[in-house]
Amino acid sequence: MRKLLLILIILNSMILAAQEGSEVFFYDFVECYYSDKETEPILIYENLNGEVIEELKPLTELNCWYKFSISESKDGWLKIENITVLPSCSKNELNKNIELFKGKWILASTMKINIADLDVEPKNGVKFYKRPDLTSDIAYQSGKFLETELIEINGLWAKVSFLVNGNRIIGWLQRKDQCAYPWTSCPYQAD
Secondary structure, eight states: OHHHHHHHHHHHHHHHHHHTTOOOOOTTSEEEEEOTTOOSOEEEESSTTOOEEEEEOOOOSTTEEEEEEEEEEETTEEEEEEEEEEESOTTSGGGGOTTTTTTOEEEGGGEEEEEOOOOSOGGGSEEEESSSSTTSOEEEEESSOEEEEEEEEETTEEEEEEEETTEEEEEEEOGGGOBOOTTSOOOOOOO
8 A cells, every 4th residue: 555655656757746836817907919910020129229139930730839938028129038838739849848938028009808608698798997907997898709809918907909890999908808818718807
């Protein structure tokens, strides 16, 4: 019995060690993704308006997206905390060192954030605020899936833009309603 227990402990330790560094969700940051509809490479800059240090080619593999954790924004630029390639491309070279481009910058113009596919009445749906504050007026409320364009961040709030019936809506999305995973519908968390 002791041998079996020892074997189980060793196996469990090996499994946990293998999973270390394979985190998918980074709740301390705004997360966004690069749409698989984009055809231009993602340019990574040394600093704001700086030199291009890397071009990430659009991914051609099925079910593979670049997912970025963002720590800061300024004037249309996003500061990278880490980059992962998910879900089907876990062996991608970037996943070996997700912080390779930490502190570098990308333009916000092609980064996306979704909201969950709720299929509920708008009054029960996700709120987009006029300011990054829960006491702010609501700019829009949606009970349906939306793909939004990331404009900037403020702490864990994301300022996003999207079209509804031909009208451009801009609003702030709190962290719990942000979904950076285009291959799935993120769970909705009620207030």
